[in-house]
Amino acid sequence: MRATDSNQDYPFAIANSAAAVLDGTGTVLAWTGPAEALLERPSADVCGRSARELLADASTWDAVLAQRTQSTADGWEGRATLRHGSGRAVDIGFRALPLTDGSRAGTARWLVLAAPAELDAQWRQDHAFTQELFLQGRVGLAVFDAGMRLLRTNTHLLPYTGMPPELNGRRLADFLWEEDARAIEEQLREVLHTGTPLVGFHTAVRTLDDPRSGRVLTVQAFRLQEPYGDPMGVAAVFTDVTDHERSRGRLDLLYRATAALTGSLSVLRTIEDLGGVLAPALGDCAAVDLAQTVLTGGEPPPGERYALMLVRTVVAGAPADGLRTGTTHVSPVPAAAGTGDGRSDRSGGQPPVRECGGLLVVDLADQQGAQEDHAWAAAVPGAHSAMTAPLRARGKMLGALTLWRGGDRPRLDEDDLALLEEIASRAAMAVDNARRFTKERLTAVGLQRSLLPPATSETPALEAASVYLPADADSGVGGDWFDVVPLSSARVALVVGDVAGHGLHATAMMGRLRSAVRALADLELEPDELLVHVDDLVLQVAAEAETEDGRHGTDDVTRPGGPVAATCLYAVYDPLTRQCVMASAGHPPPAVVGRDGVVTYPELSPGPPLGVGGWPFEQAEVELAPGSVLAMYTDGLIERGEGDIDEGMRDLADRLLRADVLGRPLRDARHDIVAGLPPGRLRDDVTLLLARARTVPADASATWQLDADPAVVADARQLVVAQLARWGLDELAFTTELIVSELVTNAIRYAGGPVQLRLIRAGALTCEVSDPSNSQPRMRRARASEEGGRGLYLVAQLSHRWGSRYTRDGKTVWSEQTLPLNERGTATAAAGSSW
Numbered sequence: 001m002r003a004t005d006s007n008q009d010y011p012f013a014i015a016n017s018a019a020a021v022l023d024g025t026g027t028v029l030a031w032t033g034p035a036e037a038l039l040e041r042p043s044a045d046v047c048g049r050s051a052r053e054l055l056a057d058a059s060t061w062d063a064v065l066a067q068r069t070q071s072t073a074d075g076w077e078g079r080a081t082l083r084h085g086s087g088r089a090v091d092i093g094f095r096a097l098p099l100t101d102g103s104r105a106g107t108a109r110w111l112v113l114a115a116p117a118e119l120d121a122q123w124r125q126d127h128a129f130t131q132e133l134f135l136q137g138r139v140g141l142a143v144f145d146a147g148m149r150l151l152r153t154n155t156h157l158l159p160y161t162g163m164p165p166e167l168n169g170r171r172l173a174d175f176l177w178e179e180d181a182r183a184i185e186e187q188l189r190e191v192l193h194t195g196t197p198l199v200g201f202h203t204a205v206r207t208l209d210d211p212r213s214g215r216v217l218t219v220q221a222f223r224l225q226e227p228y229g230d231p232m233g234v235a236a237v238f239t240d241v242t243d244h245e246r247s248r249g250r251l252d253l254l255y256r257a258t259a260a261l262t263g264s265l266s267v268l269r270t271i272e273d274l275g276g277v278l279a280p281a282l283g284d285c286a287a288v289d290l291a292q293t294v295l296t297g298g299e300p301p302p303g304e305r306y307a308l309m310l311v312r313t314v315v316a317g318a319p320a321d322g323l324r325t326g327t328t329h330v331s332p333v334p335a336a337a338g339t340g341d342g343r344s345d346r347s348g349g350q351p352p353v354r355e356c357g358g359l360l361v362v363d364l365a366d367q368q369g370a371q372e373d374h375a376w377a378a379a380v381p382g383a384h385s386a387m388t389a390p391l392r393a394r395g396k397m398l399g400a401l402t403l404w405r406g407g408d409r410p411r412l413d414e415d416d417l418a419l420l421e422e423i424a425s426r427a428a429m430a431v432d433n434a435r436r437f438t439k440e441r442l443t444a445v446g447l448q449r450s451l452l453p454p455a456t457s458e459t460p461a462l463e464a465a466s467v468y469l470p471a472d473a474d475s476g477v478g479g480d481w482f483d484v485v486p487l488s489s490a491r492v493a494l495v496v497g498d499v500a501g502h503g504l505h506a507t508a509m510m511g512r513l514r515s516a517v518r519a520l521a522d523l524e525l526e527p528d529e530l531l532v533h534v535d536d537l538v539l540q541v542a543a544e545a546e547t548e549d550g551r552h553g554t555d556d557v558t559r560p561g562g563p564v565a566a567t568c569l570y571a572v573y574d575p576l577t578r579q580c581v582m583a584s585a586g587h588p589p590p591a592v593v594g595r596d597g598v599v600t601y602p603e604l605s606p607g608p609p610l611g612v613g614g615w616p617f618e619q620a621e622v623e624l625a626p627g628s629v630l631a632m633y634t635d636g637l638i639e640r641g642e643g644d645i646d647e648g649m650r651d652l653a654d655r656l657l658r659a660d661v662l663g664r665p666l667r668d669a670r671h672d673i674v675a676g677l678p679p680g681r682l683r684d685d686v687t688l689l690l691a692r693a694r695t696v697p698a699d700a701s702a703t704w705q706l707d708a709d710p711a712v713v714a715d716a717r718q719l720v721v722a723q724l725a726r727w728g729l730d731e732l733a734f735t736t737e738l739i740v741s742e743l744v745t746n747a748i749r750y751a752g753g754p755v756q757l758r759l760i761r762a763g764a765l766t767c768e769v770s771d772p773s774n775s776q777p778r779m780r781r782a783r784a785s786e787e788g789g790r791g792l793y794l795v796a797q798l799s800h801r802w803g804s805r806y807t808r809d810g811k812t813v814w815s816e817q818t819l820p821l822n823e824r825g826t827a828t829a830a831a832g833s834s835w
Contacts, residue, residue, distance in 0.1 A: 017113045018092075021099070024108035026051045026061075038092075038114065040085035051112075056081045056089040068096075075110075079117060093120030140217075140238030143224065146192060148172070148185050151233060177206045180214070188221055188234045195231075197222040202241070215242040250419050253281050257423045261430035265437045267295055270430050271314045274401075278423070279317030282416065283403030285380050287323055288314040289331070290391070290399035294431065297439030300396050308397050323379060331390070331400050380404040385411040389424035393432035401427060444507045445470050448481075451511040456667045457484050460763035461492040461575040462630075462691045465666035467674050469686040471502060471636070478685035479506030479566065480634045481514045485521040488803060488814045490575050490696055490762040493521045496587065496632040496689050497568040500609075509541070509564050513610075517570065524805030527570045527583035528617040531607065535585065538564050538611040566610040569632055573624065575696045575762065580624050583617045585610045588638065588645070591631040591652060592622065593661055599653035624693035629661045632691075636684035637674070666690045696762045706755040708748050716744045716757055720767075727761055732817055735798045736767060739815050742791040743769040746777060751810070764800065765817045772810040 018035035020028055027050055031043035039054070046054070052061045060081070067078035075097040082090045092114045099109040115123075134141055134154045143152040153167045164175050172181035183203050191198050198221035206214030221236040260273035271288040278286040289310035291300040301308070308331040315323045377386035383404040391399040401424045405412050448470070457464045464484045471478050479499025486492055495517050499506045516537050520530045541564050569590065571582035582590070582602070586609035589601045607617040624630060631652070638648025652673075659672040670690055677686055702723045706712045717737045724733050740757065747755045751773030760766040777792055795802055799815040 017115065019114075020046075020051075020112045022051055022096075022110045022112055028054075029109070035114070038116070039082055039090060054082050056083045079120075091117035093117050140240075142167075142236050142238070143233055144188060144236065145233045146231060148188060148234075175207055175209075177208065177214075180205050184219060187219065188236060191221045191223055192231055192234050195223050198236075202245075215240055216245045217241065246415075250415070253277070254419065254422060256281075258426055261427055265434050267297075267431055267434040267438055268313065270434050271427070272316075274423075274427055275314045275316030278401075278403060282419065283317070283405045283412070284383070284407065284409065285315070285317045285323065285404040287312055287316075287318070287402045288391075288399065288427075289329070289402070290431070291397070294398050294435050295438075297435050297437075297442050300398050310399055313399075318380065331397070377404075380406070382406040387412050387417055387420055389417075389420045391424055391428040391431055393428035396432070398428055398431050398435070440504065441470075444504050447504070448479075448507045448510065451507070451514060452481060453483055459484070459486055459492050460490045460694060460696065461573055462693055463666055464494075464689065464691045465670045466690065467670045467686070467688045469636075469674060469677060471683060471685050478502050478636070479510040480636070480685040480687040481510045482632070482687055482689045483514055483518060484689075484691075485518055487521065487524060487572065488805065488812075488816070489766050489768060490760055490764075492573055492575075494571045494573065494630070494632060494689060494691055495521075495568065496634060496687060497566055498587070498634045498636075498685070498687070500565040509566070512541070513537070513566060513568070517568070522803070524803070526619065527572060527581055528619045530570055531568060531583050531585045531610070531617045534568065535610050535613060538566060539613045542611060564611055567635075568610055571630070571632070573630075573691070573693065575694055576701060576760070578623050578625070578693070578695055579621055580630065580693075581619055581621050583607070583619045585617060588633070588635060588649070590633075591649070591656060592624070593629040593631065593656050595625050595627050595662065597657065597662065599656055601649065626693060626695045627662065628693050629656070629666070630691045630693065631656060631661075632689040634685060634687040636686040637677075637688060639684070661690060661692075666692055696760065700762055701758060701760045703756065703758040706744065706757055708752050708755060710745070710748055712755075713741055713744050713748070716740050719757070720759060723759055729761070729765065729819070731820060732765055735817060736765070739767050739795050739798055739817075740769070742795050743767070743813055743815070746791055747771040747773075747813070750775070761819075763819070765819055766814055767817075768812050768814045770807065770810065770812040774806065774810060776804050776811060777813055 017032075018038040019030075019032040020035055021030035023029055027048065028046050031046045035046075036042055041054075052058050055061060055064070064078060064080050068076045075095055077093070077095045079091065079093050082092055084090045093116075094112055094114040097111045097113070099111050134152065136154065141154045142150055145151050148171060150167050150170050150172075164170070167175075172184055176184075180203065184205075187198050187201050190196070198219060201219040201221075203217055203219060204214050205217050218239045218241050219236055220239075221234050223231055224233045224235055226232050256277050257274060260277045261270055263273055264270050267290070271290070275286045275288055290313045291308065292311050294300055295311075295313065309328055310331050312323065312325050312327045312329070315325050377383075377388075380386070383406040385406075386402065386404045388400050388402040390397060391401060401420065403412065403416075403420060449468070452468060453466075455466050455468075466482050468480065468482075479497075479501065481495075481497050481499075483495040484492060485495065495514075497510070497513060497517070499509045499513065513534065516534055517530070520533050525533070545564075566585075567587040568585045569582065569587040570584075571580055571590070573580045582604065584604050584606040586606055589604040589606070592600050592602060594600065602620055602622045604620045605618045608615045633652065635645075638645055638652055655673045659669040661669045661673075670688060673688060673690075674686060702719075704716070704719055706716060717740055720736050720740050721733045724730060724736060736759075744755060744757060747769050751771035753772040756768075756770040758766075758768040758770075760768070792802075795815055798817070800818045802813075802815040804811055804813040
């Protein structure tokens with residue numbers, strides 16, 4: 001800044017002041033250049049004349065002189081209106097100073113300094129503002145020189161104990177912690193060197209005499225300059241914002257704790273997240289104790305005052321030799337609401353234990369009695385204070401929340417206790433909601449598992465093993481299901497499905513669909529036709545839901561019985577032909593691990609999901625080599641938020657190979673395939689069904705073509721008896737003769753055309769008779785007077801099970817008989833010995 005610019009704000013600066021020397025009569029003896037500039041009147045025109053003539057109104061001369069009533073020995077001040085050289089009036093402020101040179105006794109001379117009235121008023125305002133600013137005590141004000149020494153402070157620079165009575169000439173490090181003083185001085189030096197004001201600098205201030213947590217100050221600073229522009233120091237304003245920062249910190253902690261409590265519906269994850277927020281924000285160590293039944297969704301047991309047994313479930317911030325999870329102890333807070341009675345220290349001073357409304361805060365410093373009576377508070381080494389609050393919701397005691405604090409941190413106080421009470425109240429509601437959700441989820445998981453078949457199974461057609469992982473607690477149980485359905489003639493049906501949505505509704509709908517698929521599978525329908533029937537069932541359920549909504553006037557599709565969407569993959573494997581026929585309703589294709597170790601996905605055209613209606617389903621056929629593995633799954637295994645579906649399918653192929661599904665039992669390999677998918681972190685259910693293909697040896701079946709002539713019935717019996725003899729099943733010859741006689745006779749009598757007879761020895765003895773007729777046989781009750789109508793009844797009595805199925809050329813009626821005990825294991829081994 002230029003010198004002339006800086007001096008404009010200083011009314012009586014030598015370079016700016018208009019000055020005149022007057023004698024005792026008021027005659028102007030001398031006149032300065034600034035005075036000439038102020039009035040634009042040269043000294044030659046002014047000197048020797050009376051000052052009265054300089055006034056704009058000469059009659060005001062007496063009023064100007066009357067202002068001397070407030071004069072002092074140093075002179076007097078006043079205001080006047082002078083006449084400018086141009087004729088206009090100029091308001092000024094002046095100060096008259098007596099001059100004495102000692103040359104002539106009794107001679108009076110006056111030095112009069114004048115400045116424009118507005119500049120004079122501004123200077124007076126600045127002076128008054130600065131004076132009052134240093135007198136107030138609400139904020140700290142200080143002026144530092146270039147060496148960061150205090151030049152001037154107000155009476156209450158820092159509102160904190162340990163301040164010396166006199167600060168002028170001191171440095172901050174003389175009474176503050178060195179690191180605190182250094183932090184402030186670095187900022188002030190930056191202001192001094194750059195001239196950039198410092199705004200909103202927050203710092204902690206601790207005095208040497210009281211090294212507690214101190215106070216939090218906000219520092220504002222700006223540079224001070226000499227009139228000619230050189231830096232002379234820094235002015236700083238210190239505002240104590242400790243209470244504000246603590247309040248804001250408590251609100252922020254309450255907000256973060258609330259966010260942690262609302263982030264999950266799992267009891268354990270909820271309190272884990274809460275513990276991570278509380279330690280070290282509110283205490284050095286935090287522990288959450290819960291009643292054992294709360295973790296499993298059960299109701300907490302009723303407890304008397306100080307009698308509820310808790311399990312330490314979460315510990316956050318604890319030292320290695322401190323608290324441990326899994327320990328049990330009695331709750332330090334009452335199970336019922338507290339009475340609010342405080343209990344004082346034996347010495348009559350500050351109570352070591354304070355109780356209010358079931359909350360406890362314990363000061364462990366020099367309080368041996370408190371440590372003995374409240375061992376829970378002294379559980380953390382080095383802690384000087386502790387507090388605990390109950391987790392109580394809906395009138396039930398769920399657990400307790402406990403905090404410890406030690407080191408140089410201030411002791412826990414009533415404000416901390418109030419904050420803990422609010423957090424504990426919210427935590428209790430969150431834990432109770434999570435507990436109730438856990439109870440519902442466990443019910444849904446139990447229901448779902450009860451609706452699913454065994455995880456492993458063995459049939460002559462294949463070895464099967466499955467894995468089911470429910471979604472995490474936040475997502476809820478889904479509607480995944482699988483099934484292995486034995487069919488006639490050693491065939492087997494494999495099913496994997498997924499109902500959209502989560503919860504009990506999805507689980508219940510899954511049970512309905514699985515039952516429907518199993519019932520339709522018993523009808524021996526082709527996969528595409530079976531899916532059409534299941535699709536009709538889903539549409540019917542949706543129609544019923546719409547009717548129910550209209551009846552009750554609601555459009556809530558999330559309630560039980562609402563609209564349903566599901567996917568399904570249905571496959572039928574025939575171990576005699578090694579053909580697997582499959583159809584999909586919006587479901588991903590299966591993976592086939594060949595004997596050469598190559599994983600392929602069959603070309604399968606998926607139809608729409610179940611519930612769309614009006615669309616056909618296409619079949620695909622793939623040959624499974626003996627020993628190859630078919631993997632069917634739900635989308636939760638390949639859609640985990642880690643990439644697209646193609647990437648998920650490639651990952652599944654890698655998992656199948658790494659698990660060595662070709663060389664290990666599937667019951668062992670299945671767990672390795674889903675390794676890395678923890679049950680508690682899945683957003684969707686994961687279902688995996690593995691099936692190792694087997695084949696029936698050629699010598700385990702026999703087929704004959706018979707003419708449509710009643711005379712061939714006797715030949716059929718002979719053929720069957722001879723074949724059973726070769727298999728060593730002579731003890732089944734008699735019953736098999738009867739079954740074959742009845743089935744062949746019915747086929748010739750009611751169907752006509754060529755008849756095919758086949759025997760299959762694979763886990764059971766199956767007798768099949770095929771004919772070109774599409775009419776299904778029906779067992780009926782024959783009257784005593786009727787000669788016929790008892791053939792199928794006889795077949796049903798002699799068979800373990802029997803039935804009929806449609807084929808492309810007509811139908812097949814089949815009957816199964818249980819093999820003798822000494823033959824069942826041999827038959828199963830023979831079926832699996834071909835790979």
